[in-house]
Amino acid sequence: MENLDWKNLGFGYADTNCNVRCYYRDGKWGELEVSESNEITMHMAATCLHYGQEAFEGLKAYRGKDGKIRVFRIEENARRMQASARGILMPELPVEKFKEAVFKAIKLNQEYVPPFGSGATLYIRPLLIGVGPQIGVKPATEYLFVVFVMPVGPYFKEGFKPTDYVIYREYDRAAPLGTGTIKVGGNYAASLKAGVRAHNEGYSAVLYLDAREKKYLDECGPANFFGIKGNSYVTPKSESILPSITNKSLRQLAQDMGMTVEERRIPVEELADFSEAGACGTAAVISPVRSVYDADKDIRYTYGDEPGEVSQKLYNKLINIQCGCENDPYGWVSIVE
Numbered sequence: 001m002e003n004l005d006w007k008n009l010g011f012g013y014a015d016t017n018c019n020v021r022c023y024y025r026d027g028k029w030g031e032l033e034v035s036e037s038n039e040i041t042m043h044m045a046a047t048c049l050h051y052g053q054e055a056f057e058g059l060k061a062y063r064g065k066d067g068k069i070r071v072f073r074i075e076e077n078a079r080r081m082q083a084s085a086r087g088i089l090m091p092e093l094p095v096e097k098f099k100e101a102v103f104k105a106i107k108l109n110q111e112y113v114p115p116f117g118s119g120a121t122l123y124i125r126p127l128l129i130g131v132g133p134q135i136g137v138k139p140a141t142e143y144l145f146v147v148f149v150m151p152v153g154p155y156f157k158e159g160f161k162p163t164d165y166v167i168y169r170e171y172d173r174a175a176p177l178g179t180g181t182i183k184v185g186g187n188y189a190a191s192l193k194a195g196v197r198a199h200n201e202g203y204s205a206v207l208y209l210d211a212r213e214k215k216y217l218d219e220c221g222p223a224n225f226f227g228i229k230g231n232s233y234v235t236p237k238s239e240s241i242l243p244s245i246t247n248k249s250l251r252q253l254a255q256d257m258g259m260t261v262e263e264r265r266i267p268v269e270e271l272a273d274f275s276e277a278g279a280c281g282t283a284a285v286i287s288p289v290r291s292v293y294d295a296d297k298d299i300r301y302t303y304g305d306e307p308g309e310v311s312q313k314l315y316n317k318l319i320n321i322q323c324g325c326e327n328d329p330y331g332w333v334s335i336v337e
């Protein structure tokens with residue numbers, strides 16, 4: 001892949017050599033299969049098409065200075081996909097099978113893992129869908145798990161540069177007792193309208209408020225939110241946000257740096273008290289927030305044109321662990337062999 005322009009990759013779909021698949025039929029998971037096709041054939045009454053039986057994950061493989069390929073906290077993604085499966089009545093894929101499929105997909109496409117220092121990574125997309133037919137609203141009896149990969153650049157094209165976010169009270173991403181805590185397609189369908197509007201108005205993403213009261217911060221479209229207040233790392237506790245693996249890691253790193261970690265409800269007005277703010281996720285890594293515009297109240301909260309000191313430190317620590325440049329005290333990283 002020497003002719004790939006790694007440094008200028010965006011966050012978009014690209015074909016690679018192959019993908020890895022596994023079917024659930026007759027009450028059990030089958031063997032892993034390798035496919036060179038980027039298409040899936042399914043019944044037109046498949047439940048993923050009608051009733052949203054669809055869950056996905058997102059993780060990355062990183063090329064280290066030593067040339068080795070690493071993945072970050074893969075068991076967490078495997079378990080979160082199990083939680084998503086339970087949430088919409090799909091069969092859970094065993095953690096070991098998830099890992100085996102992801103490792104296989106990386107190995108068979110290893111020339112697409114971007115070089116160390118290019119700023120690009122291999123994005124891994126595991127997908128679980130109901131493929132059995134059903135016309136009443138019922139779970140399918142057949143499922144397909146697929147893992148495909150592609151090299152990507154930063155999710156927000158600015159990379160580690162502060163960008164602007166917006167609050168609109170007229171949209172919700174997920175209901176408090178709905179599916180916000182799991183990674184299912186319906187949440188993303190519900191976020192498209194607000195997300196596209198935000199982009200058209202010049203913002204990177206929407207910062208959602210809690211759907212029940214519209215009083216507290218929830219999360220940023222495709223990423224969790226955090227603010228820095230004095231020596232505290234503050235992040236929303238909510239019944240409708242995805243438990244981000246990046247955020248969980250940053251909470252640990254912040255604590256290791258001697259900070260206090262506060263996971264609690266954050267009233268919107270508290271945005272005025274943060275010295276720094278960020279969006280965090282696998283794709284976004286840390287995307288510093290330059291400003292949050294509350295569109296309904298016409299208030300702009302600003303955090304500066306350059307990344308803050310704490311965000312910079314957390315970012316460096318995280319990416320250094322991910323690429324094997326720094327000690328990994330919690331065993332977060334696995335080497336793909």
Ligand SMILES: Cc1ncc(COP(=O)(O)O)c(C=O)c1O
Pocket residue numbers: 058219221222223224241242243244245246247280281282283
């Ligand atoms: C809605 C939402 N929140 C947060 C995240 C960040 O989660 P993670 O850090 O596990 O990638 C993602 C991405 O997976 C997401 O889609």
